[in-house]
Amino acid sequence: xxxxxxxxxxxxKMNGSKAFLGDLVxxxxxxxxxxxxxxxxxxxxxxxxxxxxxxxxxxxxxxxNCFYKSSGTYTGEMSAGMLKDVNAEYVILGHTERRTLxxxxxxxxxxxxxxxxxxxxxxxxxxxxxxxERESGTTFHVLFRQLQAIVEHxxxxxxxxxxxxxxxxxxxxxxxxxxxxxxxxxxIRRRLKETVSESVGERxxxxxxxxxxxxxxxxxxxxxxxxxxxxxxxxLRPEFVEICNVLRQGPSSGDEGSKDDECSGDGGRK
Numbered sequence: 001x002x003x004x005x006x007x008x009x010x011x012x013k014m015n016g017s018k019a020f021l022g023d024l025v026x027x028x029x030x031x032x033x034x035x036x037x038x039x040x041x042x043x044x045x046x047x048x049x050x051x052x053x054x055x056x057x058x059x060x061x062x063x064x065n066c067f068y069k070s071s072g073t074y075t076g077e078m079s080a081g082m083l084k085d086v087n088a089e090y091v092i093l094g095h096t097e098r099r100t101l102x103x104x105x106x107x108x109x110x111x112x113x114x115x116x117x118x119x120x121x122x123x124x125x126x127x128x129x130x131x132x133e134r135e136s137g138t139t140f141h142v143l144f145r146q147l148q149a150i151v152e153h154x155x156x157x158x159x160x161x162x163x164x165x166x167x168x169x170x171x172x173x174x175x176x177x178x179x180x181x182x183x184x185x186x187x188i189r190r191r192l193k194e195t196v197s198e199s200v201g202e203r204x205x206x207x208x209x210x211x212x213x214x215x216x217x218x219x220x221x222x223x224x225x226x227x228x229x230x231x232x233x234x235x236l237r238p239e240f241v242e243i244c245n246v247l248r249q250g251p252s253s254g255d256e257g258s259k260d261d262e263c264s265g266d267g268g269r270k
Contacts, residue, residue, distance in 0.1 A: 003205050005038040006221065007161060007228030008244045009124060010235035011064060011092055011209075012043050021047055022054065024236070029056045031241045034248050038228075040090045041235065045078060049086040062090030062124070065098060068111035070119075080119035091116050094126040094146070096167045106149035113160070114153035122159040124230070125150050126209070127188075131168035143184070144191055151195055162188060162206045163230045169210030171232070178219045178226075181208045185225035214239040217246045 016024075021043055033039065040060035043051045052061045067077035083091055093116060094109040104112075109125075116123050127146040129139045147162070154160060164184055169175050176184070185206045193201030208220055209230030220226050234240055 003203055003227055005036060006247055007038045007040070007205060007207055008231065008246070009039070009062070009090070009207065009228065010041045010231050010240070011095065012041070012236065013064070013097075013232065014044060015236060016043060016047065018047065018050060021051055025051060025055045027238065027241065028059060029054075031244070033058075033241070034245045037244055037247060039244055042090065042092055045083075048083070048088050052087045060089040060122075061087065062092060062122075063088045064092050064095070066091050066093070066112060066116055066121075068108065068115040070115075080116040080121050083116075083121060084119055088121065090122045090124060092124045092126065092163075094150070096126065096128050096165055096170060100167075106146055109146075110149040110153035113150050117154065117156070117159060122161070124161050124163050124207075126163045126165050128165035128167045128170075128210075134166070134168060139184070140187055143188065147188065147191060148195065151192075157196065157200045157204065160204070161228070162192075162204060163209050164188060164206060165209040165230065171211070173211055175211040175213075175216050176208070178216075178223050181220055182223040182225055185223070185227075189225055212243070214242050217243045221246050 040062050041051070042062040042064050045063055048061055048063060055061060063078070063083040066080045066083055067074055070079050070081055080091065093112045098104045113123050113125055127143050129142040133139060133142050164181070166176050185208070188206055189201050189204060192204055205227035206225060207228035207230050208226050209232070212220070212229050212231045213234040217229055220229060229243060229246070231240060231243055234243060
């Protein structure tokens with residue numbers, strides 16, 4: 001069963017300026033990009049409207065977060081409807097930094113997913129384990145707990161993409177080996193088949209994020225259950241265009257890429 005296009009997406013996190021993003025968009029607008037790859041970029045919220053206005057239309061723009069209410073006395077928050085109003089198409093929810101730094105619970109993330117889908121956004125729903133959880137052998141327990149909170153709030157999975165982000169690989173320069181990523185992605189797919197349906201599990205696009213760079217993107221993309229790449233720090237550099245074209249480029253350059261960038265941990269089909 002076809003899963004749709006391979007996805008390469010970004011999370012710029014709290015990085016960039018109007019001038020910097022203008023230059024980055026210009027480079028994407030000029031680039032010869034693989035038409036078989038779906039691409040989205042996620043600038044800081046204050047720049048979403050500006051980026052959408054100047055970015056080529058075949059690249060989607062997404063938000064990095066949204067609240068689970070449509071409006072109200074929620075100072076500093078934004079609704080999914082507000083993102084739609086500035087022509088965002090995607091929203092990232094459940095990123096590890098939202099879970100850890102801002103103490104968002106599994107339940108809250110599930111509510112956000114439900115709200116965003118109801119508003120017509122496509123959702124990148126993030127799950128991932130810490131180093132201590134991996135070393136203690138609880139990786140799948142953690143991932144399945146996080147996944148279940150999302151499952152409980154989704155009726156139609158058409159516009160959902162699952163992003164596996166091993167927390168121990170985000171911004172550390174460490175990256176899951178292609179074999180490790182494949183094992184986890186396959187387990188997530190099996191879990192969806194068991195808890196939702198065979199067809200949803202088979203169709204679900206599960207993307208990998210964790211210090212993705214030009215040096216490892218090609219090998220990750222070869223894995224059967226890796227349906228895309230979720231890119232952090234490398235998306236702020238010229239190599240991002242080459243990552244977007246990873247399905248058609250030749251042998252890996254061997255460039256180790258984004259090892260020391262604090263944003264280098266986010267990281268995509270078949």
